[in-house]
Amino acid sequence: KAGVTQTPRYLIKTRGQQVTLSCSPISGHRSVSWYQQTPGQGLQFLFEYFSETQRNKGNFPGRFSGRQFSNSRSEMNVSTLELGDSALYLCASTPRRGRGNEQYFGPGTRLTVT
Amino acid sequence: GNSVTQMEGPVTLSEEAFLTINCTYTATGYPSLFWYVQYPGEGLQLLLKATKADDKGSNKGFEATYRKETTSFHLEKGSVQVSDSAVYFCALSDNAQGGSEKLVFGKGTKLTVNP
Numbered sequence: 001k002a003g004v005t006q007t008p009r010y011l012i013k014t015r016g017q018q019v020t021l022s023c024s025p026i027s028g029h030r031s032v033s034w035y036q037q038t039p040g041q042g043l044q045f046l047f048e049y050f051s052e053t054q055r056n057k058g059n060f061p062g063r064f065s066g067r068q069f070s071n072s073r074s075e076m077n078v079s080t081l082e083l084g085d086s087a088l089y090l091c092a093s094t095p096r097r098g099r100g101n102e103q104y105f106g107p108g109t110r111l112t113v114t
Numbered sequence: 115g116n117s118v119t120q121m122e123g124p125v126t127l128s129e130e131a132f133l134t135i136n137c138t139y140t141a142t143g144y145p146s147l148f149w150y151v152q153y154p155g156e157g158l159q160l161l162l163k164a165t166k167a168d169d170k171g172s173n174k175g176f177e178a179t180y181r182k183e184t185t186s187f188h189l190e191k192g193s194v195q196v197s198d199s200a201v202y203f204c205a206l207s208d209n210a211q212g213g214s215e216k217l218v219f220g221k222g223t224k225l226t227v228n229p
């Protein structure tokens with residue numbers, strides 16, 4: 001079974017632009033979560049989607065948004081990019097919601113804002 | 115809120131040495147606990163997990179025991195190999211809080227194993 005795929009793998013944007021990142025979960029997985037990884041803040045939860053609905057959101061400004069499609073694929077969007085948005089953005093999927101679920105991570109999208 | 119504290123390292127060991135990476139947590143409920151590993155240029159992989167007190171998770175020679183009394187989940191391996199060089203993350207999820215799949219991570223510990 002194919003793993004979680006994320007596109008693009010690398011992205012360079014200019015401050016003020018917007019960006020859309022894509023995540024395709026493992027086939028059959030319905031929950032998709034997004035995380036931001038930076039050297040300073042570590043791994044931080046952005047949001048989780050299940051059945052096309054946002055179930056939980058981390059402490060990020062409204063510039064960060066996401067959505068999930070009926071095939072469980074997910075996108076996240078960052079508008080008005082800032083230098084501090086440079087990070088590795090990781091997507092994770094899990095087949096269902098519940099205690100002790102393992103999350104399967106993709107390789108990430110490395111976003112650089114100049 | 116929930117939080118995870120782990121020793122930050124970096125940790126440098128010789129091959130076949132014993133490894134311990136400390137992890138303690140703060141949670142309002144009864145969280146599930148995880149160790150994830152990240153190899154250079156890759157995403158995270160689950161190493162092991164435990165979902166209730168006194169559970170021991172184990173995989174690839176790594177072990178960790180869920181200690182509720184000390185709120186700890188220390189990672190151990192008896193004999194490390196060069197291939198174990200990676201960054202290790204301790205994490206918790208508290209599904210009791212509205213069924214969220216949110217993981218809360220520690221800062222990560224970089225392990226380097228020399229031949």
